[in-house]
Amino acid sequence: MDPDPHDALGDDRTLLIVDDDKPFLTRLARAMETRGFAVDTAESVEEALAKAKSAAPAYAVVDMRLGDGNGLDVVSAIHEKRADCRAIILTGYGNIATAVTAVKLGAIDYLAKPADADDIYAALTRTRADRIDPPENPMSADRVRWEHIQRVYEMCERNVSETARRLNMHRRTLQRILAKRAPR
Template structure:
């Protein structure tokens, strides 16, 4: 994506993420694209910025040290209803994507997302993005889901099998194999 894209009359952008390295890197990249960036590392810092001036755009991490990024989405919707908000998360789950969109997010991206993806999401006019060049196979998606539930159950095979409605021995065989490519 070209730098200096057509942003509109108000280029203000709020970035909220508790990963300082990612936040600084994304801020520099978005400034190169013509945005006027404000950064916050927590829900509290984001609310302070929103009290002064509500930006036209926002990129908000879902999980922050002092709360949920959905609180920032809600506060920004109250301050500026037409703001375009992209929610970022390292834990891509359908339930959180639905919650983010219901709260007013424009789009939802899984980390790691680069500046081009974020810019496209912020500036898209409700159009669907193009399909990924190399999407994960269905077997890989299944594997990732099983691994995520397994980790959430503190690596307890019996509890994971119960939650996934599968036989414990079947799950053990799946876990013993390498993940598909």
């Protein structure tokens, strides 16, 4: 007989999902409800802080960058009210410094977007004894570098000169990298 997946959640199954991407928020909320969570959603830091202060959830999935602020503020506020909350930060702009900050503020995991519902559920219910299997096909170092350059390029609104300045790279070198296909 298969074990009930809802047993991993415990008695309090309240989950707050905070993301300003409405379609993603709706899909994730539905997926988490089918996995046994009592889901509440917020689309801004302000809305999430209000919900966290009135009733801090047992679980939280919080986007790092929101239209009105930083998701780390939400994680911090939740942990002030409820220290045992299992919070996860989702981000498309991952780096080591923010991952460390997220963990210091109480997040249990830090997932890069796009993360699917299975990844998020696994991260929320994982115990310290569970080991994460390394990915079968991890990105190469060249691909990680290329992805980072693309992210900064988009953040700079596709301005090559500004991107090159922020990456401390010569503009022509950056232009050559941008002209090539993505490495595998």
